[in-house]
Amino acid sequence: MIRATTTSVDDGLAIEVTGLGKTYGRGATARPAVRPTTLSLPWGQVLGLLGPNGAGKTTLIKMICGLVTPTAGSVRVGGWDLTTDRSRAMLQIGAVLEGSRNVYWPMSAWENLLYFGRLKGLRAAQIKPRAEHLLRDLDLWERRHEQVGSYSRGMQQKVAVAAALINDPPILLLDEPTLGLDVESALTFKEWIARLAREEHKTILLTTHHLHDVAQELADRIAVIRSGEIITDLPTRELLARHAEDRWEIRLAGSLDHLVGALPGGAQTSIDHNETRIWLPDNQAGLYAVLDHLRDTGARLVSVEKSMPSLEEVFLRLLHDPAAPALVSKEATR
Amino acid sequence: MTGKTPTPALTARAYLAALGNEIRKGFRFAWAERLQILIELPMFAALALLLGPLLGQGNRIVNGSTTWTLDSHTTSILVMWFVPFTFFYMQVVKMFWRLLAEIQAGTIEQVFLSPLPAWVVVAVGRVAAAFLETLFVAASTYGIVSIFVPLQIEWNAAALLPLLSGALGAIGVSLMIAGATLVWQRIQLVNDAVLMVVMIFSASALPLITVPSWWSEISHFLPLTDVTGSLYRALFTHQPVLVAWGMGGLVPMLATTLGYLAAGILAFGLGARAAKRHGTLGRY
Numbered sequence: 001m002i003r004a005t006t007t008s009v010d011d012g013l014a015i016e017v018t019g020l021g022k023t024y025g026r027g028a029t030a031r032p033a034v035r036p037t038t039l040s041l042p043w044g045q046v047l048g049l050l051g052p053n054g055a056g057k058t059t060l061i062k063m064i065c066g067l068v069t070p071t072a073g074s075v076r077v078g079g080w081d082l083t084t085d086r087s088r089a090m091l092q093i094g095a096v097l098e099g100s101r102n103v104y105w106p107m108s109a110w111e112n113l114l115y116f117g118r119l120k121g122l123r124a125a126q127i128k129p130r131a132e133h134l135l136r137d138l139d140l141w142e143r144r145h146e147q148v149g150s151y152s153r154g155m156q157q158k159v160a161v162a163a164a165l166i167n168d169p170p171i172l173l174l175d176e177p178t179l180g181l182d183v184e185s186a187l188t189f190k191e192w193i194a195r196l197a198r199e200e201h202k203t204i205l206l207t208t209h210h211l212h213d214v215a216q217e218l219a220d221r222i223a224v225i226r227s228g229e230i231i232t233d234l235p236t237r238e239l240l241a242r243h244a245e246d247r248w249e250i251r252l253a254g255s256l257d258h259l260v261g262a263l264p265g266g267a268q269t270s271i272d273h274n275e276t277r278i279w280l281p282d283n284q285a286g287l288y289a290v291l292d293h294l295r296d297t298g299a300r301l302v303s304v305e306k307s308m309p310s311l312e313e314v315f316l317r318l319l320h321d322p323a324a325p326a327l328v329s330k331e332a333t334r
Numbered sequence: 335m336t337g338k339t340p341t342p343a344l345t346a347r348a349y350l351a352a353l354g355n356e357i358r359k360g361f362r363f364a365w366a367e368r369l370q371i372l373i374e375l376p377m378f379a380a381l382a383l384l385l386g387p388l389l390g391q392g393n394r395i396v397n398g399s400t401t402w403t404l405d406s407h408t409t410s411i412l413v414m415w416f417v418p419f420t421f422f423y424m425q426v427v428k429m430f431w432r433l434l435a436e437i438q439a440g441t442i443e444q445v446f447l448s449p450l451p452a453w454v455v456v457a458v459g460r461v462a463a464a465f466l467e468t469l470f471v472a473a474s475t476y477g478i479v480s481i482f483v484p485l486q487i488e489w490n491a492a493a494l495l496p497l498l499s500g501a502l503g504a505i506g507v508s509l510m511i512a513g514a515t516l517v518w519q520r521i522q523l524v525n526d527a528v529l530m531v532v533m534i535f536s537a538s539a540l541p542l543i544t545v546p547s548w549w550s551e552i553s554h555f556l557p558l559t560d561v562t563g564s565l566y567r568a569l570f571t572h573q574p575v576l577v578a579w580g581m582g583g584l585v586p587m588l589a590t591t592l593g594y595l596a597a598g599i600l601a602f603g604l605g606a607r608a609a610k611r612h613g614t615l616g617r618y
Contacts, residue, residue: 024613033613059613067443069610087449095447097616101439104359106366118355119448119455121348163444 012079014171014203015041015064020073022059033059035229036072046197046204048219050315056228057207058098061175065095094164098175102160105149109140109159112148113166120167134162154185174206178214190214216311224318232318243314244306246282251275251302262293279307352450360463363432371467378471379478382412389542404483411540413479414487414569417472418500418561419533424464429508430525433515443616453602456512461505492575496564503557503591509598513605532558539563539581557594560587
C-alpha cells in the first residue's frame with residue numbers, strides 16, 4: 001500500500017481539539033454554532049458524533065479540516081497545528097462531507113482518483129496502484145471509466161470515500177456518509193467502513209443519523225452534541241451501560257399472546273411472529289415467579305438479561321431531557 | 335503535548351504535479367464545453383464584422399449616411415483587439431462559471447482540502463484551458479472574418495510582450511472575481527459589467543474612435559487598454575513596444591498588469607478567508 005506521507009501511529013493523538021468554538025454574526029445577532037469544545041481522538045479510534053440537524057456536527061467537522069475558521073480555540077491533526085502547519089495537517093485527513101458531491105460527476109471514477117491523488121501531492125506512479133486497489137475493493141473496477149454522474153448514489157458515495165482515501169490518510173472524517181443510500185448500499189458501505197477501522201486502523205470521526213445500524217455498530221465512542229455543545233462523550237458500551245434500565249428483559253421464541261394475562265403488574269410485552277419479549281421491574285422474586293410460570297407453560301426461553309436501551313433511545317433521552325447530566329469521559333478532555 | 339506524525343513537506347515536484355493536474359482538469363471541462371464554444375464562435379466573428387462599419391462613425395450614423403462596407407484596415411484592427419479581449423473574456427467568464435459550478439456541487443471544499451495553496455489550484459488550470467480556447471476562438475474568428483474581408487496583420491514577435499501582459503492581467507481580474515464569487519456567489523451581473531467596462535474602455539486605445547481626455551486617462555487604469563495599445567503599436571505601426579509612456583507604454587501596461595495580478599491574489603485570499611469565516615465555502 002502506498003502512502004502519501006510516512007505517517008505512523010505514535011503515542012500521540014490523531015485529533016486534538018482545544019476550546020474550539022464558532023459563533024456566526026456579532027453583537028445582538030451573534031449565533032453560536034459550536035460552543036467552546038475540547039475533544040481528543042486517539043489513533044485508531046472510531047468516534048460517532050451524533051446530534052440533531054443544526055446541532056453543530058458539520059461545523060465542528062469543517063473546523064477540524066480547516067474549511068470553517070473557528071472564532072475560538074485550536075485544532076491539531078496528527079500533531080500538526082491546523083493554522084501554522086496547514087499543509088502537513090491536510091495530508092493527515094481524508095474527508096467526505098455532507099450535502100456535497102465531493103467528486104466530479106462529469107469525470108470517471110478513475111479520473112477522479114487520479115485528480116484527487118495529484119491534488120494531495122502524489123505522483124501518477126503512486127496513485128495508480130492505490131486507485132486500482134480501492135476500486136477493486138469497492139467493486140467499481142469494471143466501471144472505472146464511466147462517468148461518476150451515471151453511477152447510483154451508493155456507487156458515487158463509494159467513489160467519494162475512495163477519493164478521500166487515495167493518499168491513504170490515517171484520519172477519515174465522514175459527515176453523514178450513508179445519507180440518501182438505500183438499505184443495501186448503506187449496509188455495504190457500513191461494512192467497508194468497519195473494515196477500514198478494524199483492518200487498516202483508520203481513525204474515523206463519523207456523523208450519522210443511522211444510530212443503531214451505523215453508529216452503535218461502528219463507533220468505539222459516542223459524543224452527542226446538542227445546540228453546539230457536547231453533552232455526552234463516552235465509550236459506546238459505557239454510554240449504553242449508564243443508561244441501562246432497572247428492569248429485566250425476557251425473550252421467548254414464538255408468538256405467545258396467551259401469556260399476557262398471566263403476567264404481574266408493571267410488566268410490558270412486545271409480541272411479533274417469531275418472538276415475544278417481556279420486560280419486568282427489577283425484582284428478583286417477581287422474575288423467578290414469571291420464569292416458573294413460563295416453564296410450566298412450556299414456553300421456549302431464548303434469553304434473560306438486564307434490559308439495555310438502544311442507542312436511539314439513549315440519544316432521544318439525552319436530547320429531550322434538559323436536565324440530562326453531562327457525561328464526558330476522561331479521554332475526551334485529555 | 336502530542337507527538338507529530340513524520341510528514342515530509344511538499345516538494346516542488348508535488349506542486350508541479352498538482353498544477354499539471356489542474357491544467358488537465360481545465361482542458362477536460364473545456365472539452366466538455368466544446369459545443370458551447372462552437373455556438374459562441376460565430377458571435378465573435380459577427381461582432382467584428384458588424385462593428386467594422388460602425389466604430390468611430392457616430393456622426394454618420396446620426397446623419398443616416400452610414401456606409402455599410404467592410405474596410406480591411408479597420409476590421410484588421412478590430413480582430414487584433416479581439417484576441418486579448420477573447421482571452422480576458424474566456425479567463426474571467428470560465429473562471430466564474432466553473433467556480434460557481436464547483437461551489438454548487440460542493441467539490442470546491444475538496445479542492446480546499448488540498449495541502450497546496452487554493453489560489454494556485456483554482457487559477458492555474460483555468461489559465462491553461464482559457465489559453466487553448468482563446469487560440470482556437472481567435473484563429474476561427476480570423477478565419478471567418480477573412481472570408482468576408484481580407485485581413486492585414488503582419489505578425490511581429492514583439493507582440494508577445496503585450497499578449498503576456500494581457501494574460502497576466504486577465505488572471506488577476508479573474509482571481510478578483512473568483513474571490514468575490516466565493517463570498518457572494520450570485521455576482522454574474524458584476525461579472526458581466528466588468529467585462530463590458532474593460533471592453534469599452536480598451537477600445538480607446540484604438541485609432542478608430544475619439545474619446546474625451548478624461549475617458550482616455552481613466553482607461554489606463556483598466557487591464558486591457560495599454561495591452562491593446564501596445565499590441566496595435568507592434569502589429570500595425572512597426573514602432574518599438576519598449577516605449578515607457580503614452581498609450582500602450584511599458585510603464586502603464588506593466589503597472590496595471592502587476593497591480594491587477596497582485597490585487598487578484600490578495601482578493602482571492604481575502605475571499606477564501608471570508609468564506610471560511612462565514613462558513614459558506616461550499617454553500618450556494
